[in-house]
């Protein structure tokens with residue numbers, strides 16, 4: 001049986017060159033970057049070189065790159081840190097309804113603690129309307145946080161337009177770029193954002209490493225107090241090996257971006273076309289073109305997503321329903337609900353997310369077995385059979 005992984009938006013394997021770059025820092029080069037001796041200096045140099053590589057990928061200055069423990073920490077830090085540093089300005093936050101849990105749950109927590117949150121609607125493609133943002137900004141709005149690309153459907157937000165509105169009103173702008181980094185060009189100067197989150201494991205680096213880009217001059221309170229690592233803004237001895245790995249992953253992403261995009265487009269477009277040609281009543285969620293090129297979220301009428309996932313798993317193919325974080329819950333995806341996808345279709349949704357180590361053979365295999373799996377599930381489902389016979 002083949003082993004085909006089509007769940008790169010949940011996590012990606014470590015790139016072999018990334019692992020190779022990391023290995024010495026897990027063994028002989030074990031120094032603490034804060035130590036003055038040669039072991040420490042060697043580790044310090046490695047961390048700073050990695051910082052430069054991350055900065056280069058997003059067109060930032062190295063001093064604007066802060067290493068964190070994950071994308072979730074970066075999101076938490078951005079939002080809480082900006083609110084705490086701007087207490088005199090107000091307590092209002094604006095986010096979209098389709099943010100990742102790391103942003104949504106942070107805002108829910110803040111709401112329970114006296115802050116006020118506006119959740120912006122999205123259209124049927126998952127797009128935030130800039131006019132909605134304009135209407136929602138208040139005198140006491142401190143931060144807007146809107147993700148760059150969505151993890152479930154891949155829709156890319158008009159960040160530059162949204163940012164302009166925030167800037168007219170002097171509001172700090174954060175974007176979660178975990179799903180766009182390495183997939184499309186991410187340039188902090190061009191986007192103009194004040195803060196941007198990155199996670200290692202969606203980019204072929206290890207799990208448990210992230211970055212928060214903080215534009216020079218941005219006032220932000222620290223989440224972690226302690227030693228003076230990361231220019232005294234984020235305490236904790238650096239995860240040197242993972243930082244080195246993330247640096248390498250960013251270097252590879254910068255080199256390969258065009259080629260990577262072409263490949264993702266070829267795989268996902270060919271996959272989508274074959275599925276739409278061979279299976280009736282399948283619907284694509286997400287923007288038809290303004291979408292990261294690796295993500296295809298499909299709803300199969302008359303099926304539940306879980307059955308399709310298990311059916312594919314039995315034949316060696318790994319996919320997921322919406323967000324991995326809500327696994328085991330039969331709650332419809334908050335992203336699809338916000339996009340107005342009918343409830344029965346949200347429950348029949350499956351996310352196929354391609355990545356670096358997929359091939360056209362993978363697409364062929366999956367598109368061959370999927371029609372049979374779907375048909376079997378539909379035949380077991382009387383409601384769908386009834387509509388078919390009408």
Ligand SMILES: *Cc1c(COP(=O)(O)O)cnc(C)c1O
Nearest residue numbers: 070071072100102151178179199
């Ligand atoms: C995976 C993900 C995160 C969380 O990153 P972790 O490193 O797993 O904490 C945040 N935002 C988005 C959009 C993601 O896809």
